Amino acid sequence: MKNTELLNDLNNYMKNFRSEDTVSTKKSKYKYSLKSVAFTYGSTPQETFQSLLNNLKIKPKRLVVVGSSIGWINFYWNELYPNIETIGIDIHSFRVNFAKKMVDKFNLKNITFSETSFYDFEFSEGDLIWQSNLCFNGKDVCNANEDLLKKTPKVSIISYRPISKNKEHRKYITPHYYPVSWMEKQSFYIYEKI
Numbered sequence: 001m002k003n004t005e006l007l008n009d010l011n012n013y014m015k016n017f018r019s020e021d022t023v024s025t026k027k028s029k030y031k032y033s034l035k036s037v038a039f040t041y042g043s044t045p046q047e048t049f050q051s052l053l054n055n056l057k058i059k060p061k062r063l064v065v066v067g068s069s070i071g072w073i074n075f076y077w078n079e080l081y082p083n084i085e086t087i088g089i090d091i092h093s094f095r096v097n098f099a100k101k102m103v104d105k106f107n108l109k110n111i112t113f114s115e116t117s118f119y120d121f122e123f124s125e126g127d128l129i130w131q132s133n134l135c136f137n138g139k140d141v142c143n144a145n146e147d148l149l150k151k152t153p154k155v156s157i158i159s160y161r162p163i164s165k166n167k168e169h170r171k172y173i174t175p176h177y178y179p180v181s182w183m184e185k186q187s188f189y190i191y192e193k194i
């Protein structure tokens with residue numbers, strides 16, 4: 001990232017705010033419906049983000065990051081494509097608020113964060129949806145994506161988990177493997193209907 005001050009703030013999040021992050025996890029209104037693993041913290045390198053984008057053929061109208069945490073993916077995107085809106089959604093209030101503070105601190109445009117669950121968010125045609133969903137329930141992810149693709153078929157998806165069991169959708173899904181902070185070859189799935 002060119003904005004090295006922002007990069008430092010993101011890198012130092014766990015060092016500076018670990019206890020607040022843990023308290024927020026315990027206090028979450030979603031804590032009863034989600035296992036604690038849903039709040040596991042990990043990061044995806046910018047090179048992996050860029051490699052995944054290089055596989056896409058459709059230019060999106062907006063990037064929605066599901067499970068955006070402190071906003072890494074949104075901030076990478078905003079630096080590369082400042083004119084294409086990006087929104088991050090996450091159910092962890094402290095992480096969402098930290099991301100919002102970074103937007104204010106660096107006076108960034110076209111980038112917002114919202115404390116919203118994947119299962120409640122209204123997606124739009126033309127969205128590229130980045131799903132940081134490793135910690136989500138696999139069956140729930142497939143069911144939610146099947147509904148999503150029924151309502152808004154003209155979206156693209158990048159997901160850490162398999163996207164759909166539906167044969168019609170699987171025609172448009174390709175697997176990819178790139179490094180993340182927790183393993184060398186993380187599987188990713190791209191849905192793009194060309």
Ligand SMILES: C[S@@+](CC[C@H](N)C(=O)[O-])C[C@H]1O[C@@H](n2cnc3c(N)ncnc32)[C@H](O)[C@@H]1O
Nearest residue numbers: 038040042043044067069090091092117118132
């Ligand atoms: C492990 S983090 C994402 C890290 C990401 N893999 C990366 O490399 O940067 C996953 C995030 O998903 C969030 N999350 C869990 N369930 C969610 C849901 N239903 N909707 C939105 N976000 C959710 C958690 O709060 C957490 O911040």
